[in-house]
Amino acid sequence: MQVTINASTYELTKEDIEADFATRTPEPVTTYWVEIAGRRFPVKQVLAVATGLTKDDFVSSRAQSVLRRLGFDVKSSAPGARGRVPGSTRTFAGVEWGLATAPDCYEEAPSGKLHLPGCAHGVGTPVRTWSPDETLAAWRNAPDVELRLQTDPGWCSDCAAIRGATDPVSPATPDDKPGRTGRAERQAISEAARLVLGPGLRGEGSVFDSGVVTWTAETARALDRAMDAASTDGTFRDRLVQQLAGQPRAVVLLAAELCFVQRLPLVNVLPQTKRRLLQDVLDVLDDKPPVPEQVVDALHTLGVFNGGQGFNQQIPQHVQWLCRFIALWDGLAEDAREEALDDPWAFRARAREVGDDGAPIRNSLLALVWPTYFERIVSAADKQSIHEAFGAALIDPSGDVDRDLLALRDRLDPDGHLDIDWYTSPWREEWRAPKAVIERHGWAIPAAIPGRPLVAPALDFDPGEPVERRSIRDAALRAGAGRRPIEDVLAQIDAATTFYVTMQSGDQVFVNDDQSIHVGVIGDLTEGGERPVTWWPPVAEADVPHAVLDLLASNSTISDAHYLLNDPTPPGPVALPEATPEFAARLHYDRAWLTDVIELLDERRQLIFFGPPGTGKTYLARALADFVAPGGAVKIVQFHPSYSYEDFFEGFRPTVDDNGTATFRLAPGPVRLLAEAAAANPSVPHVLIIDEINRANIAKVFGELYLLLEYRDAKVSLQYSPEDDFRLPENLFVIGTMNTADRSISLVDAAIRRRFAFVELHPAEEPVRGLIDRWSAAREHDVSRGALLRQLNDRIGDTDRDFQIGPSYLMGSSARTARGLERIWEHDILPLLDEHYYGRMSRAEVRARFGLAALEPGVVDAGGTLEVGDELPETAPA
Incomplete structure (x- = not known):
């Protein structure tokens, strides 16, 4: 099997690796390992030896992925990575749990709780060990009371008991993301944090230098004082490096540890950024020790919360709070520390003694140490x-x-x-407090009957006097929580709130019937619990956006369509709809990502999709436009070097008058025509798509429209119609596309960059990265070209990131056969690379490095190779 790491390709087989390691000495196992010849070898040792790379060249999860694909059984010594014992699922006090598998035994803490070996809580020196059979018998005989409160024995719910159908798995990587759950993410980040928190809380040597104990009151107070020193200008990193200059080794190491703890769980800080901060701190020491490989691996663990601006900027205060926590912890008696490590509430009580000024970092610490007890929420207000x-x-x-x-x-x-x-x-x-809503709504109600009033949705509870959502919610939760699935309860809360509270007189209702859409205006709620409707003549489906059609085809009782059909009543601001599941499925994109993009367009009114060729920028722009606006409210233009303001907005064009005389007339361009249509229909979104926006002289084409893109409430005097005051309507949205292989964003006019939001579509990043695989799976194709494309782009590398190849080239039917694939490569992909590498590589060198034969695509997951020119069998494994 071929493996690509850092743009280099290696041919690996399980047999060769097993033969090579038959006589090698295993290195100490940290977490993940494979068994060869009856011995445990760390996954990073195996992959490093097999490829000749150093362990710094890849992370543990990459090694795990490669070895699994080769057929190795990758195992973990982490408690959170174990599965449940078959047949151990039980319900305690109405809550389902399973007993986690143990390699040899369970360990009993002084408190009487049973833990897996290596658990972070409770077991310094075990009172005794329990065999798997003895443990399972105790589990089956345990009383049906709340699991966390049980004694004789007690159960550690962070390691010994597993909730839910999906057990925790190893951290996700950009190259190989397994199916994940919030529980798995919490457990994975907790395991990663143990590198620092484990030795620290137990008074052992630092992960950065095992010969130095850093979690002492003396060291913590010294770091606290150093950070109180007069700060210099620059970033937190700059200031911290200067504050640490001349400090003892233990102080510098502690600073690195606490920066690790603060930054580790953040989703919105890249692993390389986290690592760079730690390395800059360690570089203060004379020997400049590198960040250990196990710490690098931990930093690539998927984060669990977005810290927001406040959390990110408060890193100095958070580090100092952690210093005060360490000082308090070091001052505790041994039995008090053991109690806190065995009891989450005792641990929280100790953390609270430090003070409330560090509530966010305290909440983060609690979630890292006790992931099944404390939510991954740092905001006390939330x-x-x-x-x-x-x-x-x-x-x-x-x-x-x-x-x-x-x-x-x-x-x-x-x-x-x-x-x-x-x-x-x-x-x-x-x-969460709702966003501001428009004054009038359009409601998609599939069950409504044209010509009749709207009736209240069927409920399994009495809403009482439904005056606000909270009273409805409380009534529903009291009646249904624990008796019916919570998803059903929440759906009824939403439907009842919509009908009784949110829906107002003057709103519109949409219902489909025989390829037509019936629209009506809703009246006031009657004493009988109905809402009268004034029905209009039906309209064609093409006259409403796909968003409304998706909602009418869904199982939702009542949905906000975020759309109003034009009528004489002045509307409020137009709001774009959230992405529907049907829309996301059509595009094979993540629904949350699409909703974020729509919200960005709603907020900014104009955005640009940018990325290399073949990433689906134009396709996505057109799909979004069709989703949020009816067909007649969308226009598309394509920029090119000769495109001008006159083509775009308005200009004089040759014509012949009634007398046959050649003359010129002032004619509107697509923008003016669409703006006039939007102004005449203010409740309907209108979308202008500008394809390849960077190919024209943007400043010249936009002219005075620059101002209006930023200030929609402003009016300008027009170049050819100075007597007219023109403005861009609020309901006109602009979506541009930009090919980065043609022109970098940094070269685009700065005024445009300020006025447009930029959304990247790149082959190395989701949602584009996995698009071809999702598309193939949805069509039940036997062949997916995702792995082949990733191999090509890995070879192109980050240096030429803007010239990597998008999936569109390999999503046609011809790409599923060897001959078709060969044609695509020869006539579409290689010419792009010839042009890009012109002057750096010859045509022969481009083919030697990027040609289809050089990449040896193979039948990706079957382990075989494909001779170019052969046809792929329809039954080839995906």
């Missing part, structure tokens, strides 16, 4: 809002937000299958 929104579902609320959030998770998701993420739909809509 925790409180969630508690208030769902508190009615609790049978016996404690008033302690953390304990109640844990109880809510058990109550709302007893089998663990939902693995609730409070920041995603439908949870966030219940607790």
